[in-house]
Amino acid sequence: MARLPEPLHSHFLAPRGVGSTAGADGRAVGRNLACGDELETAVWLRDGRVERVAWRARGCSALLACASYAAERLPGQPTASALAFELASEVAAMGGLGPTQGHAVQIVSRAWREALSKAAESCQS
Secondary structure (H helix, E strand, C coil), X not given: CCCCCXXXXXXXXXXXXXXXXXCCCEXXXXXXXXXXXXXXXXXXXXXXXXXXXXXEEECCHHHHHHHHXXXXXCCCCEHHHHHHCCHHHHHHHCCCXXXXXXXXXXXXXXHHHHHHHHHXXXXXX
C-alpha cells in the first residue's frame, strides 16, 4: 500500500471539514465507479467568499485526506480563487500520491469545483 505524504497523512488521521451538507449554497458528488469511492461536497458563500465547506465520503485514505486538505484550504478564499485552487499541484509539491491513489485528486478536485460553481450560480440568482 502506498504511503500518503506527511501533510496528507495528518489529514487522514484527523479529517477537517467533515459534516452535514444540508442547506449548502452548492453541493456536488464525485465518484470512482471502479473502486467505489464516493465524495459529497458542500459550499456556503458569503459576500463573494467561501464562508464554510463540508464533506462526507466513503473511500480510500487518499480520497479522505485530499478532501480534508481542500476543506481546510478553501474557507475564506474569494470564490474565483477557490475555483482556481489546484489540489493536484499542491499534492505533487508534497511528494505526490502512489500510482493507485491518483484518482483521489481527480475526484476531490471535480467535486469541490462543481460545488463551488453551483454555489456561485445559486448566490447570483
